[in-house]
Amino acid sequence: MKRGFWSGRKVALSLSCAVMAIAVPGQAQQSTEDEETRDARGMGTIVVTAERRATNLQETPLSIIAITNEMVEAKGIEDLQDMARFTPNLSITPARGAGNNNASFVIRGIAGGGGSTGERGVGLYIDGIYMPRTSGAVLRMLDIERVEVLRGPQGTLFGRNSTGGAIRVFSQQPTDDFEGYGKLTLGTMGRFDLVGMLNVPVSDTLSVRMQGAYLSQDGFVTRGTESLGENSDSIGRFQARFEPSDRFRATLGLSYSASRSNGAAHVMTEFDMRPGIEGVIQGNYADWVNDAFKLAGQAPLAALNDSRIVTGDPFRATSLCLIDDFHPDYDRACNQFSNDNFFQADLNMSYDLSDTLTVTSVTGYSDLAHTGLTDFQMLGTERRTDNVSSQVFYQELQLNAELFGGLLDLVTGGSYFWEDAIASNENLTRRGTSAYPANPGNPPNGDAGLFRTAVSDVGQVVNSYGLFASGTLHPFEGFNLTGGVRRAWDKKHYFQERFRASDFNPVINSVALNSIVVEKTADFSAWDWRGTADYRITDDIMIYGTVSKAYKAGTFSYTVLATASGADQSVGLNPIPNEKVINYEAGLRMELFDGVVRLNPTIFRMDFTNRQAAVQVACGQGPLASISPGSPQCPVGFLIQTTNQGDVKIEGVEIDGQLAFSRNLVLDGSFAAFKPTLINPPAGTVNLFPDAPSPTFNVGLTWMEDIAAGAFTFNASYAWLGKMETHPSTGTDSSYTLPSYGLLNARVQLALEDYPLTFTLYSNNLLNETYAVYAQRFGGGFWDAGSGVGPAAPPRSALSEVRGRPREVGLSLRYDF
Numbered sequence: 015m016k017r018g019f020w021s022g023r024k025v026a027l028s029l030s031c032a033v034m035a036i037a038v039p040g041q042a043q044q045s046t047e048d049e050e051t052r053d054a055r056g057m058g059t060i061v062v063t064a065e066r067r068a069t070n071l072q073e074t075p076l077s078i079i080a081i082t083n084e085m086v087e088a089k090g091i092e093d094l095q096d097m098a099r100f101t102p103n104l105s106i107t108p109a110r111g112a113g114n115n116n117a118s119f120v121i122r123g124i125a126g127g128g129g130s131t132g133e134r135g136v137g138l139y140i141d142g143i144y145m146p147r148t149s150g151a152v153l154r155m156l157d158i159e160r161v162e163v164l165r166g167p168q169g170t171l172f173g174r175n176s177t178g179g180a181i182r183v184f185s186q187q188p189t190d191d192f193e194g195y196g197k198l199t200l201g202t203m204g205r206f207d208l209v210g211m212l213n214v215p216v217s218d219t220l221s222v223r224m225q226g227a228y229l230s231q232d233g234f235v236t237r238g239t240e241s242l243g244e245n246s247d248s249i250g251r252f253q254a255r256f257e258p259s260d261r262f263r264a265t266l267g268l269s270y271s272a273s274r275s276n277g278a279a280h281v282m283t284e285f286d287m288r289p290g291i292e293g294v295i296q297g298n299y300a301d302w303v304n305d306a307f308k309l310a311g312q313a314p315l316a317a318l319n320d321s322r323i324v325t326g327d328p329f330r331a332t333s334l335c336l337i338d339d340f341h342p343d344y345d346r347a348c349n350q351f352s353n354d355n356f357f358q359a360d361l362n363m364s365y366d367l368s369d370t371l372t373v374t375s376v377t378g379y380s381d382l383a384h385t386g387l388t389d390f391q392m393l394g395t396e397r398r399t400d401n402v403s404s405q406v407f408y409q410e411l412q413l414n415a416e417l418f419g420g421l422l423d424l425v426t427g428g429s430y431f432w433e434d435a436i437a438s439n440e441n442l443t444r445r446g447t448s449a450y451p452a453n454p455g456n457p458p459n460g461d462a463g464l465f466r467t468a469v470s471d472v473g474q475v476v477n478s479y480g481l482f483a484s485g486t487l488h489p490f491e492g493f494n495l496t497g498g499v500r501r502a503w504d505k506k507h508y509f510q511e512r513f514r515a516s517d518f519n520p521v522i523n524s525v526a527l528n529s530i531v532v533e534k535t536a537d538f539s540a541w542d543w544r545g546t547a548d549y550r551i552t553d554d555i556m557i558y559g560t561v562s563k564a565y566k567a568g569t570f571s572y573t574v575l576a577t578a579s580g581a582d583q584s585v586g587l588n589p590i591p592n593e594k595v596i597n598y599e600a601g602l603r604m605e606l607f608d609g610v611v612r613l614n615p616t617i618f619r620m621d622f623t624n625r626q627a628a629v630q631v632a633c634g635q636g637p638l639a640s641i642s643p644g645s646p647q648c649p650v651g652f653l654i655q656t657t658n659q660g661d662v663k664i665e666g667v668e669i670d671g672q673l674a675f676s677r678n679l680v681l682d683g684s685f686a687a688f689k690p691t692l693i694n695p696p697a698g699t700v701n702l703f704p705d706a707p708s709p710t711f712n713v714g715l716t717w718m719e720d721i722a723a724g725a726f727t728f729n730a731s732y733a734w735l736g737k738m739e740t741h742p743s744t745g746t747d748s749s750y751t752l753p754s755y756g757l758l759n760a761r762v763q764l765a766l767e768d769y770p771l772t773f774t775l776y777s778n779n780l781l782n783e784t785y786a787v788y789a790q791r792f793g794g795g796f797w798d799a800g801s802g803v804g805p806a807a808p809p810r811s812a813l814s815e816v817r818g819r820p821r822e823v824g825l826s827l828r829y830d831f
Contacts (some may be wrong), residue, residue, distance in 0.1 A: 022329075024222070026196050028829050033744045037439060037800065038140075038247065039635075043400075043423075044720055044766075046604070051417045051620045053182075053710065058293055059554040060438075060706055061306075063275060063497075064076050064078050064162060064164050064171075065171070065425070065484070065486070066138070066171050066414070066425045066484070066698050067248060067423060067425060068412055068819070070649060071202050071494045072128050072554075072556060072603045072604075072605060072612075073548075073556060073603070074492075074559075074562055074603075075165070075439070075496070075546050075548040075556075075558035075559075075601070075603075076164060076167055077164070077599065077601065077616045077618070077668055078162060078163065078164055078165070078545050079101045079104075079161070079162075079163040079165070079670065079684070080160050080161065080162045081100070081101075081161045081163075082095055082158075082159070082160050083158050083159060083162070083326055083633045084156070085185065085776070086155045086158065086417055087763075088716065088727070088729040088731075088761055088763075089714065089729065089731045089759060089761075090152070090639045090715075090759040090760075090761060090776055090778045091155055092155060092744055093153045093154050093155055093159075094106050094153045094155065094181070095107070095117065095787075097155065097161060097163075097298075097811060098193055099590070099712070099733040099735065099757065100307070100684070100712045100714075100731065100733055101684070102162050102668060102684045102685055102686025102709075102710045102711060102712070103121060103165055103666065103668055103686040103688060103708075103710070104119075104120070104121050104163055104165070104179075104707070105118075105119075105120040105124050105706035105707060105735075106118070106119055106120070106153075106331060106739075107120075107706075107738075107787055107788045109188075110653070111522035116408070117148065117153070117399040117443050119134055119135075119136040119138065119148075119181070119564055120135075120177075120178065120705070120706040121135075121136050121163075121165055121166075121178035121179035121706075121730075122137065122165060122166065122178050122179065122618070122620060122666060122706075123178070123662075123665060123688050123690050123702050123705065123708075124136070124177050124178030124179075124571070124595065124620075124664075125593070125663050125706075126175075126626055128565060128600070129433070129437050129472065130402050130404065130435040130436050130474065130509060130568065131436035131437075131472060131473070131474045131569060131570060131571075132146075132158065132176050132475045133146070133174075133320070133566050133567050133569055133593075133626070134146065134566075134635055135175060135176075135177045135178040135593065136174050136175075136176065136178045136180065136181060137168065137172050137173070137174075137175050137179075137181070138181050138183075139172070139180065139182045139183065140183050140185075140186055140358060140360075140380075141183070141184060141267050141358070141360045141362070141378070142182075142186050142360060142362055142376040142410070142453065143358060143360050143376070143378030143379075143380060143406070144173075144402065144406070144408050144431055145380060145382075146175070146401060147382055147404045147435065148382075148407065148811070149383075152351075154229070154271070155251065155381075155506060156209070156225075156229075156249060157185060157186045157209075157211060157225050157227075157251065158183060158184060158185060159182050159184045159185060159186045159187065161181065161182065161184070162181070162182040162822055163179065163180075163181055163182075163706055164176075164179050164181075164610075164619060165179045165504065165616075165668065166178075166179055166562065166563075166564060166597045166599055166619070167176075167179070167542075167562045167595050167596075167597045167630070168180045168564060169500060169540075169542030169543075169544075169563060169564025169565060170482060170484055170498035170499065170500050170501075170542050170543060170562065170564075171425070171430055171466060171482060171484060171498065171546040173482070173502060173542075173826045174209075174431070174478055174480070174484040174502055174554060174565070174566070175505065175567060176564055177232065177386065177566045177593055177622075177739060178566065178595070181616040183661065184301070185251065185253065185267060186211075186223065186253075186256065187211055187223065187253055188215075188222055188223040188253055188255040188265075189213055189215075189219035189221060189223075189266055190221060191215065192213065192214060192215060193248075193830070193831065194210070194212040194213060194380050194452075194830070194831050195209075195210070195211050195828055195829060195830045195831070196210045196828070197206075197210070197826060197827070197829075198210040198827050198828075199824055199825070199826040199827075200824055200825055201231075201776075201822055201823060201825070202821075202824060203233075203819075204230070204231055204233045204822050205230075205232075205233055205247055205293075205822065205823060206228075206229075206230050206231070207227070207229045207230070207822050208227065208228050208229075209225070209226075209227040210225065210227070211223065211224070211225040211271040211534035212224050212225075214215075214723065219256060219257055219258045220255070220256050221254070222252070222253065222254045222255075222256075223251075223253040223255075224251070224252050225249075225250070225251045226245070226247050226249070226250075226251075227246075227247070227250075227251050228246070228646070229246065229247045229249070230245070230246035230247075231243075231244065231245055231246075231642075233246050233276065234279060234331050234817070234819055235280075235281055235330065235331050235334070236329065236330045236331065236333075237330075237331035237333055237340050237344075238333040238335065238344030238345075238349075238498045238709075239344060239346060239347065239349070239351070240276055240349055241276070242276060242277055242278065242279040242280070242331060242350075243275075243276075243278075243279040243345070243386070243592040243819065244275060244276050245273070245274065245275035245276075246270065246274050246486070247258075247272070247274070248272045249269070249270070249271045249272075250268075250269065250270050250271075250813065251268070251269045251732045252267070252268045252269075253265060253266065253268075253475070253498035256611045257447030258367075259364065260367050261365055261366040261452045261784075262359065262363070262364070262366075263363070263364050263365075264362065264363040264364075265357070265361070265363075265649075266302075266359075266360070266361050267358070267359065267360045267361075267362075267722065268358075268359050268781065269357070269358050270355075270356070270357050270633035271354070271355070272353075272354070272355050272356075273352075273353065273354040273355075273356075273483070274351070274352075274353050275351070275481065276350055276351050276389075277350030277386075277387075277388060277818040278348065278456070278629050278788075278816045279331075279816055279818075280329060280331060280814045280815070280816055280817075281330070281331045281441070281813050281814065281815055281817050282323050282324050282325075282332045282390045282392055282812065282814050283323075283324060283789075283813050283814070284319065284324065284791075284810070284812060284813035285318070285319050285320055285323045285324050285812045285813075286294070286317075286319070286810060287315065287316075287318070287320075287797060287810045288318055288808070289302050289317065289808075290316045290317035291304045291314075291315050291316060291317070291632045291797075292314035294435075294551050294805060295314075295450060295452070295798055295805045295806075296448040296449060296451060296452050296453055296454055296455075296459075297446075297448045297450030297451065297453065297798075298450055298796065298797055298798060298799075299391060299393065299481060300315065300446065300795050300796075300798075300810065301313060301446065301448050301450075301796040302395070302444070302445055302446030303323075303334065303336070303393055303395070303447065303457040303799040305320075305340075305446045305460070306340050306341065306342045306461075306538065307342055308338055308469045309340060309341070309460070309461075309752060310341050310343075312342070313491070315632070315687060319624070321521070322342070323641070324722060324809075328481075328490020328817060329817065329820070331392065332393060332394070333391055333753055334348075334349060334392075334395075335348035335394035335447065336393075336394050336395050336444040336722055337395070337396070337397055337442065337444055337464070339392060339461075340444065340446075340460070340461035341571050342394070343527045344394070344542040345457075347397075347495075348389060348394045348397070349387075350386075350387050350388055351352075351385075351386065351387050351801075352384075352385075352386040352387075353384070353386070353401075354383070354384045354385075354387045355383045356380070356381070356382050356383075357380065357381045358378060358379070358380040358381075359375075359379050359380075360376070360377075360378035360379075361411065361474065362374070362376050362377075363375045363378045364468050365370065370416035370417070370615070371413070371414070371415050371416075371468070372413070372414045372415075372417060373411070373412070373413050374410075374411070374412040374413075374414070374427075374770065375407070375409075375410070375411055375412075375636045376409070376410040376412075377409050377410075378406075378407070378408045379405075379407050379408075380404075380405070380406045380408075380789050381403075381404070381406075381492050381824075382402070382403065382405075382406075383827050384400070384401065384402045384403070385398070385399075385400075385401045386399065386400035386401065388400055390758065391792055391796060391812070391814075392687040392689065392814050395443055395445075396441055396442060396444070397441070397442040397443075398439075398441045398442075398602055399438075399439045399440055399441075400439065401437055401438050401439055402436075402437045403435065403436055403437075403594075403645060404433060404434070404435040404729070405433075405434045406431070406432065406433050406436075407430075407432045407465070408430070408431050409429065410427060410429040410431070411427045411428055411429075412425065412426070412427035413425070413426050413427055420488065420753050421487065421488055421489075422485055422486070422487050422488070423485065423486045423487045423488075424483070424484070425483070425484045425485070426482065426483040426484070427481075427482060427483075428479070428480060428481045428482070429437055429478075429479070429480045429482075430477075430478070430479055430480075431476065431477075431478040431479075432474050432475075432476065432477055432478075432531055432576055432725075433474075433475070433476045434473075434474075435473055435474060435764060436472070436473030437471070437472050437473060438470075438471045438474075439468065439469075439470060440466060440467070440468055440470070440515070441466070441467045441468045441808055442464055442465070442466055442787070443464070443465050443697055444461075444463070444464055444465075445460055445462045445463070445465055445466060446460065447459065447460045447461070447462045449800055450735050450799050451798075451799065451804070451806075452805075455498065458794070465516040465517070466515045466516055467515050467516050467517040467518075468511045468517065468692045469512070469514075469515040469518070470510060470513065470514070470574070471509075471510070471511070471513075471514040472510045472511075472541075473508075473509055473510075474506050474508045474570070475506070475507045476504065476505070476507075476567075477504070477505045477508050477683070477777075478502065478504045478505075479502070480500055480501065480502040480503070480544075481500065481501050482498065482499065482500035482501075483498060483499060483500075484496065484497070484498030484499075484544070485497060485498070485705075487675040492549060492551075493547075493548070493549050493550070494546075494548050494549075495546070495547055495791060496545070496547075496548075496549070496560075497539065497543075497544065497545050498543065498544045498545075498547040499542070499543045499544075499786050500537070500542040500543070501540075501541055502539060502540050502541075502542065502565065502577060502783065503537070503539045504537070504538040504539070504567045504568075505536075505537050505538075505540075505571070506535065506536055506538070506567070506568075506569075506589070507533065507535045507588075508534050508535075508536070508570040508589075509531065509532070509533035510531070510532050510533070510572060510574055511529050511530065511531045511532075511709040512529060512530055512535065512574035512576075513529045513803075514526075514527070514529065518576050519576055520576045520577075521576065521577070522578070522579050522733075522802055524744075525629045530575075530576070530580045530581040530583070531573050531583050532572060532574050532580050532583045532587055533580075533584055533587075534570065534584055534587040534588075534589070536570075537569065537588040537771065538567050538568045538589070538591075538592055540592055540594075542562075542563050542564050542565060543560035543562065543563050543741050543813055544560065544561070544563070544703070544818075545560065545561050545562070546558060546559070546560035546561075546562075547559055549553075549558075552684045554604060554605040555599075555602065555603070555604045555605075555606075555768065556602065556604075557599045557602050557720050558600065558601055558603070559599070559602075560597070560598075560600075561596070561599075562596070562599075562619060563594065563595065563596045563597070563599045563600055564594075564595050564597075565592045565593060565594050565595075566592060566593035566595075566626065567590045567617070568589045568590050568591045568593075568595075568661065569590050569592065569626060570587065570589050570590065572696075573641065574796070576643070576710050577640065578640075581732035584591045590623060590624075590626055591624050592627060593623070593624050594622075594623045594624055594655070595620050595622050595627055596621045597619075597620045597625075598618055598619045598620070599614060599617070599618040599619075600612065600616070600618075600825045601614065601616035601617070602615050609674070609812070610673065610674055611671070611672070611673055612671060612672045613669070613670075613672075614669070614670045614671065615667070615668070615669045616668040616669070617666070617667050617668075617669065618664075618665070618666055618667075618827075619664070619665045620656070620663070620664040621661070621662075621663055621666075622661060622662040622663070622664060623661045624661075625657070625659045625660060625661065625662055632646035632650075633645070634799060642679070659695060659696060659699055659742075660692065660694050660695045660696060660699075661692075661694065662690050662691065662692055662693065663690070663691045663693060663716040664688055664689070664690045664691075664702075665688065665689050665691075666686065666687055666688030666689065666708075667685075667686065667687055667688075668684075668685070670684045670688045671678075671683055672685075677718075678717060678718050678719055679716070679717050679718075679798065680714070680715070680716045681713070681714070681715050681716075682710050682714045682715075682716075683711065683712060683713040684711060685709065685710070685711040686708070686709065686710050686711070687708050687709035687710070687736075688706075688708050689704035689708070690705075699742045699743070700742065700743060700744045701739040701741065701742050701743070701744060701749075702743035703739060703740075703741060704744075705738050705739040705740070706738060707735040707736045707737065707738040707752075707754070708736050708737075709733065709736045710733075710735050710736055711733075711734050712731065712732060712733040713731070713732050714729065714730065714731035714732070715727045715731075716728070716730070719730075722767075723761075723764060723766060724764055724765045724766040724767035724768075725767070726763070726766070727761070727762070727763040727765075728760075728761070728762050728763075728765055729761045729763075730758065730759065730760045730761075731758070731759045731760075731761075732756060732757070732761070733756065733757050733759075734754065734755070734756040735752050735754060735755060735756070736754045738752040738791060739751055739752075740788065741750055741790075741791065745785045746793065746809075747791070747794050747800075747802070747809035747810070747811040748791050748792065748793040748794030748811070749791065750786065750789050750791040750823075752786060752789050752792070752812060753785075753786070754783035755776075755783060755786075755794075755818075756783065756788030757779050757781075757783060757785070757818075758779070758780045758781050759776070759777065759778050759779070759780060760776070760777050760780050760781075761774060761775070761776045762774070762776075763775075763802075770829060770830040770831060771827065771828070771829055771830075772826075772827075772828040772830070773825070773826070773827060774824075774825070774826040774828070775821070775824075776822075776824055776826065777821065777822065777823045777824075778819070778821070778822040779818070779819060779820060779821045779822060780821060781821070782820055782821035784816065784817075784820070785817075785818045786815035786817060787816050787818045788815070788816040789805045789811075789813060789814065789815040789816065790814055791811055791812065791813045793809055793810075793811050794806055794809035794811065794813060796812070797810040797811070797812070
């Protein structure tokens with residue numbers, strides 16, 4: 015018996031339309047009429063909602079990329095980090111030290127965030143709810159309708175912290191059909207995924223959709239008894255859609271996810287202690303590891319790339335552990351982890367007051383509990399916690415109006431955001447008795463024990479309000495003027511409690527204290543705006559130019575002193591002001607040769623001022639003048655603080671395109687590059703950091719064919735990422751440029767004609783490329799005095815790379831009903 019819904023022709027057509035959507039920016043919602051009339055070319059109308067209203071992509075004057083659920087399957091995209099490889103000028107990478115525990119989001123070189131108080135420069139929205147902190151299963155691409163990536167400042171319509179752009183994730187919503195599926199995926203490295211979905215139309219006005227998933231995979235980098243890169247996710251979602259009339263619509267979403275992993279796959283690739291440690295210097299981490307080797311009866315530490323630290327195997331990490339005792343053999347005490355529990359509830363309602371007037375409400379609450387444990391230097395000498403909890407409430411009201419007979423489209427409204435976030439963390443380190451530069455200690459070159467340091471609670475409570483309005487005027491056929499403005503207010507209450515520990519001994523007026531609390535409340539405000547003109551040169555070619563401004567809320571960064579009261583320190587605690595980005599952008603949106611070619615080039619320049627960046631701040635001077643270098647509070651001579659790093663000019667280009675050879679064969683591709691120029695940067699800062707790879711490009715080929723058994727589809731996608739800086743300095747003992755790399759993914763799919771079964775054979779990283787997604791170099795401050803003179807010359811350093819996954823091969827079986 016033939017299956018009407020599951021005919022191979024319709025499956026091939028739906029995938030064809032999905033390919034159009036990823037190759038060019040936008041939400042893939044092709045109308046049936048357009049699909050029929052353009053079937054011969056494989057092109058369809060693409061509708062986007064980036065303007066807070068439905069518009070045709072080719073008539074939307076923004077730089078947008080959208081990825082549909084079909085393209086997630088076709089290109090082997092499993093999470094937002096995978097998606098970034100296929101979205102030029104978007105980068106999502108592990109963070110320095112914390113790895114994947116705190117991923118860095120970057121669009122057009124603008125990033126930020128981290129911990130409980132950092133602010134991202136890229137706004138992330140899950141089903142309309144703003145999410146300030148992200149980790150774990152939240153990043154998974156599962157049962158999505160689409161993901162929209164808006165490149166460039168989006169402050170007018172999307173508000174705070176979208177100076178680089180915004181990412182909007184939309185889950186699949188209930189339909190009017192009774193349907194469901196079960197999907198099983200098995201693959202190399204212990205891949206086991208089980209996903210199920212059930213959609214039920216309860217009545218003519220109510221439909222619900224339920225989904226559950228368990229996703230797991232083994233690690234791929236060996237470290238002692240661990241296999242780094244191992245992860246598992248348990249995900250549950252419930253959605254309800256209620257439409258009691260043709261004027262009112264409401265959707266309710268509830269989601270929960272639990273993510274477990276054992277840390278980023280760090281591998282030490284350089285350990286350069288020349289001119290040496292043994293017989294050259296005493297003290298600091300390298301010498302303490304050297305002393306542990308000798309006490310265990312092993313050879314002293316080699317000056318360059320000791321094989322016990324740099325294994326030479328790209329998938330075998332250093333297997334040392336000193337946390338349990340002063341013996342270098344590995345122990346479970348050095349195991350890492352990253353655990354996340356996330357819950358979100360969201361309610362979206364809209365009511366048509368008339369045929370030209372609609373009011374919309376978006377309400378949401380989310381709760382993220384993240385716990386992590388990392389080894390910053392990957393030598394088994396420390397256990398550094400990375401714990402963050404965040405509760406968010408978000409409310410937005412929006413009014414869409416079509417005025418004066420269609421002459422003006424207006425969007426106006428307001429938003430409220432509240433967050434209560436806290437990070438309770440500490441470090442546990444093993445040290446030796448020796449001290450730099452020549453003191454063997456007492457007992458000589460022995461175990462000094464465990465030191466509990468940096469014990470603190472850091473958090474903030476944020477209340478943010480915004481009012482916005484944006485209008486598009488259509489004065490004559492083919493020409494549009496868009497103007498918008500937003501006024502935003504932020505109130506932040508920041509607090510930091512530093513507890514007594516090995517590196518912090520608070521004594522005020524001869525009275526020993528258990529802790530010192532520093533806190534401050536500050537108000538921030540900003541105007542964001544946008545002005546755009548677009549003109550349709552022909553029916554198939556549009557040109558546009560836009561100028562826009564967005565802000566990122568100001569923040570705090572402070573190191574509590576042990577010698578002054580919390581009240582006195584709070585008085586002198588001043589916030590870092592708002593970041594500001596002004597974007598100048600122009601582009602073309604073209605459909606050529608009767609829809610055979612779709613090409614969308616964009617050029618931009620962004621003026622980035624009051625840049626917030628985490629950098630090394632030397633102790634004993636400037637804001638850390640009261641903390642002596644080499645003291646317990648500053649053992650390596652500097653502390654990492656977020657500071658105002660001046661201004662940057664960023665210039666770049668983005669090109670998205672597609673070529674439909676026929677309805678069965680489609681080529682898609684994207685390219686992007688940007689160049690930052692620092693203007694009057696502080697001493698020691700020469701790179702935009704966190705940085706992103708540039709240039710980047712991707713290309714994909716999809717072939718669809720109806721065969722006797724059903725609908726056959728083949729997809730091959732190649733993504734290439736350019737070099738990336740990993741530190742704000744250059745030519746120093748901490749700087750490193752991550753090499754470029756390219757990845758090829760391939761999929762072969764067969765949707766049976768007579769049975770509701772779909773088989774997919776996949777391979778990610780088909781060419782088995784060995785590559786690093788991030789790297790960090792630790793300079794002389796960890797191995798000597800960090801001064802670069804005397805016995806600390808030349809500066810010693812170590813390089814650790816976060817390894818990407820090797821080739822994966824697997825098979826998926828999906829049963830639909």
